[in-house]
Structure formats: structure tokens, C-alpha cells
Amino acid sequence: MTNQSLTAKRIFLNACLLLTISLSLSAIVFAQQTNYDAERQRALDLYDQNKFVEVIPILEKLTKIKSDDSVVWERLGWATMVVAGSIKDPAQRKQVRDRARAAFMRAQELGDTSNLLKAGLEGLSGPDPSDVTFSSNKDADAAMREGEEAHSRGDLDRALAKYGRALELDPKLYEAALFAGDMEFKKAYNSTDPKYRSDAVDRAGVWFAKAIAIDSNRETAYRYWGDALEMQGKTESARDKFIDAIVADPYNRSPYVGLTQWAQRHQVQLGHPRIDIPTTVTSNKPGEINITIDDMTLKGKDDGSSAWLMYSIARANWMNKK
Numbered sequence: 001m002t003n004q005s006l007t008a009k010r011i012f013l014n015a016c017l018l019l020t021i022s023l024s025l026s027a028i029v030f031a032q033q034t035n036y037d038a039e040r041q042r043a044l045d046l047y048d049q050n051k052f053v054e055v056i057p058i059l060e061k062l063t064k065i066k067s068d069d070s071v072v073w074e075r076l077g078w079a080t081m082v083v084a085g086s087i088k089d090p091a092q093r094k095q096v097r098d099r100a101r102a103a104f105m106r107a108q109e110l111g112d113t114s115n116l117l118k119a120g121l122e123g124l125s126g127p128d129p130s131d132v133t134f135s136s137n138k139d140a141d142a143a144m145r146e147g148e149e150a151h152s153r154g155d156l157d158r159a160l161a162k163y164g165r166a167l168e169l170d171p172k173l174y175e176a177a178l179f180a181g182d183m184e185f186k187k188a189y190n191s192t193d194p195k196y197r198s199d200a201v202d203r204a205g206v207w208f209a210k211a212i213a214i215d216s217n218r219e220t221a222y223r224y225w226g227d228a229l230e231m232q233g234k235t236e237s238a239r240d241k242f243i244d245a246i247v248a249d250p251y252n253r254s255p256y257v258g259l260t261q262w263a264q265r266h267q268v269q270l271g272h273p274r275i276d277i278p279t280t281v282t283s284n285k286p287g288e289i290n291i292t293i294d295d296m297t298l299k300g301k302d303d304g305s306s307a308w309l310m311y312s313i314a315r316a317n318w319m320n321k322k
Contacts, residue, residue, distance in 0.1 A: 181207030
């Protein structure tokens with residue numbers, strides 16, 4: 001009877017011990033998850049504030065705690081890439097860019113297919129932009145690099161001042177106006193004051209307009225302006241800027257991404273207009289081209305439809321050379 005009683009007690013105590021250990025482990029796991037979530041949010045907040053230098057070690061720590069968080073890896077890639085742009089030593093800058101690429105690739109492995117990730121990888125696929133001078137004016141170029149360094153630290157006011165100074169020194173420096181507008185946009189994004197946000201977006205628009213005046217065939221200023229107008233609630237004006245970006249550079253993927261994201265946010269179906277070509281071009285054998293023309297095209301309508309005749313002739317010439 002005594003042995004049975006002792007055995008029962010041992011079983012009971014062992015069960016209690018196992019339960020205690022289980023509860024302790026659960027508490028530890030919960031605490032770790034809570035700490036991770038808090039640190040993750042702090043990192044995302046710092047990232048949104050453009051404090052890239054400060055946020056990198058936090059993001060790196062998070063990837064060691066939880067290696068399958070694609071958002072953390074993507075943010076680490078971008079923060080590292082931005083900081084790389086302010087590093088003067090070419091060898092060190094290359095190492096940092098390689099780390100940024102590795103972070104992007106890890107995010108991609110985890111299933112990240114965002115346009116932000118694609119833009120980051122595209123930015124790293126080409127030559128190092130830091131190897132190329134912003135301006136042949138040495139003082140303007142130096143001001144731009146000082147602005148980039150301030151931006152990487154999250155000092156948007158200093159960055160804005162440096163970009164503005166660069167534009168004064170080189171009035172044809174597209175990037176100076178573009179980056180200055182981007183700083184105003186980011187300052188608006190970080191503010192909780194509605195009036196300040198609206199005023200900052202207006203100031204950003206002034207800078208973007210200056211960039212467009214310098215080179216209207218580059219799409220970036222239109223697209224950035226569209227983002228700013230979207231944040232301001234000017235939906236149709238934002239749409240128009242995204243379209244202007246496509247017109248400026250129709251063979252670049254980025255402006256299409258801007259318009260597509262706008263359409264997704266507002267649940268708008270995008271599509272191509274139907275075009276009825278009033279001519280047909282056929283070829284039964286080499287050297288034999290047949291052009292069929294709608295008679296309405298030749299009746300003198302002042303709507304530009306007669307231009308399709310020239311289109312057909314050009315297409316026939318192309319087919320004949322195939």
C-alpha cells in the first residue's frame with residue numbers, strides 16, 4: 001500500500017513538473033514573440049522615418065531571431081542599399097551593395113513578389129550609381145553626396161537643403177530637383193499634422209515640376225508627383241501624373257507599376273482602347289503585298305483616319321523585307 005502510494009505521488013509530482021516546465025516554456029516563447037513583434041514594429045517605424053543607418057542593426061538582429069520574415073528582409077535590403085549610396089570607398093560600398101542584394105534575394109525566396117522588391121533588385125542589377133557623378137560641377141556634385149549621406153541618416157531637412165543647394169549650383173541637375181521633392185514628400189508622410197502634410201506635398205510638387213522642366217522625357221518626377229498627389233487625396237490628378245510618366249518613358253516598367261497600383265487602390269479596371277484599323281495588309285508570297293483599304297478612309301474625313309493609309313504602306317514595306 002505504501003509503495004503504491006509513493007508511486008502515485010511520484011507520478012503526480014512528475015506530471016506537475018512537466019506541466020510547470022511546459023508552462024514556463026510557453027511563457028518564454030510568448031515573451032520572445034512579444035519582444036520580436038515590438039522590435040519589428042520599432043524597426044518598421046524607423047524605416048518609415050528614413051533612419052536607415054539606425055535601423056539596419058535592428059533588422060539584422062530580427063533576421064537572426066526569425067529568418068522567414070520576408071518583410072524584414074525586404075526592408076533590410078532597401079535600408080542597406082540606401083546606406084551603400086553614401087559610402088565613399090568603392091570596395092566597401094560594393095560589399096554593402098552585395099549584402100543588400102542578398103537580403104532582397106532572401107525575401108524573394110520567401111515568396112516576396114512585391115514591386116518594391118523588384119525595384120530594389122533592378123536598382124542593384126545595373127552599375128553602381130555612386131561610381132557616376134551627379135554633376136560635372138564639383139560643388140554641386142559634393143552637395144548631392146552630402147544630401148545622400150544626410151538622407152541615409154534620416155536627416156531629411158539637411159538632405160533637402162543640400163539638394164536645393166546642388167540645384168542652385170547646377171540648374172540643369174534633374175536629380176537635385178527630384179530628390180528635393182522626394183524629401184518634402186517623405187516629410188509629409190512622416191507628419192501627423194494634416195495642414196503640414198498638405199503644404200509639404202504642395203512644396204514637393206513645385207520641386208517635381210522643376211525636374212520635369214529640366215527633362216520632360218524622364219518618368220520619375222511624374223511618378224513621384226503622382227504618389228504625392230495620391231497621399232493628398234487628389235485621385236484624378238494623381239492618375240494623370242502616372243499616365244504622364246508612361247507617356248514620358250513608355251518602354252520602362254516603373255511607370256506602369258505606378259498606374260497599376262493606383263488602379264488597384266481605387267478598384268479601377270485598366271484596359272487598352274479598342275482600335276479598329278480601317279486597312280489590312282496581306283502577303284501570299286514574297287514580293288506580293290495586298291493592301292485593302294476601307295473606302296471611308298479616302299473620303300476626306302478630317303479626323304486623321306487617312307493616316308492609316310501611310311501605316312499600311314509602312315507595314316507592307318516591312319512585310320516585304322521579312
